Amino acid sequence: MTIPRFRPRTLRWRVILLVGGFLLLLLTTATVATVARFHVSDVGSRVREVLRPAQIATAGLGRAYVDMETGERGFQLTRDPEFLKPYDSGREAAAAARDRLGQLLGDDPGSVAILADIDAAGEAWRTRVAEPGIALAGRGGAVTNEPSTALFDTLRTRLGSLENHVNALVAAGLASSSGASTTANVTTAVCVGLALVLGLVAAFLVRRSLVVPLDRLVSQVREVSGGELHREVEASGPGELAELGTAVEAMRVRILSETEQVAASAHRIARLEETDRIARSLGDTAIRRLYGITLDLQSAAARFPRSGPVMATAITGIDRTISALRTSVYGSAPAGTPATLRAQVSEVVGELETTRGAAPGLLFTGHLSAEPPVDVVAELVQVLRELLHAATVPGGGAEEAELALADAAITLRVVAAGRPGVREALAGVREGVVVRVGPDRVTAEWRRPLPGSGPPGKPVHPSPPAPPDAPRR
Structure with missing residues (x-):
């Protein structure tokens, strides 16, 4: 034994x-x-x-x-x-x-x-x-x-x-x-x-048991603190010194791992920054070209009135494409930042397309770069939503929505097919809506003055300027 x-x-x-x-x-x-x-x-x-x-x-x-x-x-x-x-x-x-x-x-x-x-x-x-x-x-x-x-x-x-x-x-x-x-x-x-x-x-x-292991540990720690992170720290000596050496070695390994992760993150950030720069450059080019196409379509719609509804639908689709591209490249707008008038109107029309499978043509005229006050925009969007839903009857619906921005007022016109009940529905939306009945069309017009509005052309959220000879949407 x-x-x-x-x-x-x-x-x-x-x-x-x-x-x-x-x-x-x-x-x-x-x-x-x-x-x-x-x-x-x-x-x-x-x-x-x-x-x-x-x-x-x-x-x-x-x-x-x-x-x-x-x-x-x-x-x-x-x-x-x-x-x-x-x-x-x-x-x-x-x-x-x-x-x-x-x-x-x-x-x-x-x-x-x-x-x-x-x-x-x-x-x-x-x-x-x-x-x-x-x-x-x-x-x-x-x-x-x-x-x-x-x-x-x-x-x-x-x-x-x-x-x-x-x-x-x-x-x-x-x-x-x-x-x-x-x-x-x-x-x-x-x-x-x-x-x-x-x-x-x-x-x-x-x-x-103490002096020699402690001197060795201090020497190794000094080497690691001097930048030699690949220098292994040996755990030897009494239990307390061995535990201290083990803790220092674990700290060294963690620092080395975190340093490698930071280097990898810095490399990824550099690549992402370069990718973002390229994406922004390509996005700016694509958005400018899409705006040019929109202006060309608007000019063609003005020259050929019969193709106006088709051109308005195409223009609306391009506007949504521009909005999606802008969101993908530049990110969503910060929380608390109100959307532009064009974006909110396009969103209302898009909702109608999602629910009915079809949407009216959208036409912007006047000072396209101006941004009315927030309360005016909110009221206009609400009136537009109510008019579009009121015009939605079996076999018909809104065919065109026009938004005209002038110096002193903002005007909204909704043109719908002359189906029975459409006139009464549009007239009953709210006070101030003027309804005109044509041979086969019904037009509802709502106008809101802009008191204290800034001078024409003063933008809050500017859009890319149109060429001088191109018509405004």
Whole structure:
């Protein structure tokens, strides 16, 4: 089974691991040093406050028993009560020293056991040798020293054991304190060494994982920003730098694509502009020629009145062709721009042709380039529509519509076949329509003055000028 190895891929994790390592070393050093300091302090306090006084009390207990033994022997030899003073004072000193040792060493089982043995040996010597010997010497009897020596030697041995045990406790405490200090020093030295090694490793990793990839990325970005858009940006290094490199590469590709699209668009625009220029040139030529044809037809209609209806129909078709060609070449008129009078009249006639399949001839006379006010044009178009629809009866209909533009008025004439009911229908369109009845034709005339109109020939939407000798439509 293969154990997966954890390798930090991102710069964030690498920084976290390095900082975590430094913090771990710092925490270890601080913990060991703190524990060692507390241990040394505790041991020092115990030695200073417990073991050193215990050594003094142990020595005082030994001197007290020696004073007791000296006073007991002197009284037995001299029978002088003065020699009992050391015995009595030694007994008090031994009791005080024993109480002191019990207080100091009461938490140490070994010391408590040795003190119990000392108490037993001292009690045996005092009750079996010292006090009987003093009583016997006080009565004048002879006292033997052999039991006294043996029991006191036992007491002296146990006192020596207590002294050695207390000394051993002091030595162990000092050794423990020294060991804790040594451990703290060694741990601190090891942590400092590891911190130095970790710092060197961190410097190497930062250079290898951050500085080198970042310098390479900056160099590539500078080349791209300098205009080398075909220079590929490599995504390498930690996760963050790799994502940044990927984003920069995507931006470079998008800029390159958009640049190519802009170049292609500029090329297409140039071609469209050239095509539009050619189309406008051809359109202008075609429109001028169509206008010339219209004027020729108008002139022929004036010379040959019988061909007037046919010529008017042809002229109307040419007008629509010119309008469609103008729209194709120059585009539709901007929104809100009113259509010209000729265009609106042609549109009404075209509607009639769409609905009935036939349309009357359309004739324009007078100042063809003049444009009446918008309200006059709207009223004229409405009257024209009403007259054309009124003349539409079974077997008949409007045959000709003439629009005459003069200096002070605009006149509309609609000529229809003299079918029954046509006169009444035309007369009932609106007030101001004058109806005249001929042998086989009915003519409806509507006239509208032009107050405040401009001088003749002043165009709003000019048309191409006609030749001087050609009649006006």
